[in-house]
Amino acid sequence: MKDNLAPWIHLYLKGWPEPSKPDFSECLTTLSALAARTKKLRLGAILCNTFRNPALVAKTIATLDIISEGRIEFGLSAGWNVVEHEAYGINFPSARDRVTMLEESLEIIERMWTQPEATFHGKFHSVEKAICNPKPVQEPYPPVWIGGAGSKTLKLAAKFADGWNFGLCGEAHYASRLTKLNEYCRQIGRDPSSIKKAWQGIVTGSSLSDADQGILGGSSQEIAKKLGSFVDLGVSYFTLHFTDRTTLRTFSREVIPGLL
Numbered sequence: 001m002k003d004n005l006a007p008w009i010h011l012y013l014k015g016w017p018e019p020s021k022p023d024f025s026e027c028l029t030t031l032s033a034l035a036a037r038t039k040k041l042r043l044g045a046i047l048c049n050t051f052r053n054p055a056l057v058a059k060t061i062a063t064l065d066i067i068s069e070g071r072i073e074f075g076l077s078a079g080w081n082v083v084e085h086e087a088y089g090i091n092f093p094s095a096r097d098r099v100t101m102l103e104e105s106l107e108i109i110e111r112m113w114t115q116p117e118a119t120f121h122g123k124f125h126s127v128e129k130a131i132c133n134p135k136p137v138q139e140p141y142p143p144v145w146i147g148g149a150g151s152k153t154l155k156l157a158a159k160f161a162d163g164w165n166f167g168l169c170g171e172a173h174y175a176s177r178l179t180k181l182n183e184y185c186r187q188i189g190r191d192p193s194s195i196k197k198a199w200q201g202i203v204t205g206s207s208l209s210d211a212d213q214g215i216l217g218g219s220s221q222e223i224a225k226k227l228g229s230f231v232d233l234g235v236s237y238f239t240l241h242f243t244d245r246t247t248l249r250t251f252s253r254e255v256i257p258g259l260l
Helices: 027-037 054-067 082-088 095-114 151-160 171-187 220-231 245-259
Strands: 043-048 072-077 118-121 126-130 144-147 163-167 196-203 237-242
Touching (some): 043 144, 054 072, 072 095, 072 163, 095 118, 095 126, 095 144, 095 151, 144 196, 151 171, 171 220, 196 220, 196 245, 220 245, 237 245
Parallel strands (some): 043 072, 072 144, 144 163, 163 196
């Protein structure tokens, strides 16, 4: 799922016919309902770090992992949408500070999932003997995904992540950032292949397309070919957003079989 407080796809489709702006349910509440009503699906989202206290996030994700019986994928990003922050009265720090906040949050969350009591004192976030019981079902904890492609974020992904999510770009730009991620992994002695890769994009369901911005349109065959180019780069997950339900249904019938 996408962790947004309001519709956002229209921000990428400026100058194009105005897409529908559907209602947006809050992410973690929705995941809780899905965790209780499904049995096999993996569930997760790339959360916006600036929206929530990291200690509370640790507790919430641990609880969701229990409810889902170990099916949660946990993602975190530094945050990007200043419009949402301003609308909801949430502070939007500088890019440098957002990345520092992301690192501190990852430290706190990991400690709360693995230690009886977690203590951490950072510039932006601190906890003192914080308890997170019961622990997540998955061991040592749910898979951690990090979203973003700035150099500092990629270094955090190399250190903390089980998966890396980036997109709204073409394959050349994705490949260049993937090369940097692999480089940072090797610098700390980590095998780059141990990190799963995901690409994020928008499927329009029309002829409108801008591959360099991660906006895919055209025939099902054309979309499958474009996604296949990311598979060739090592991508095994796609985080896709559809402009309408008809497009989603067509994608499931005509595109997915061609990628399997």
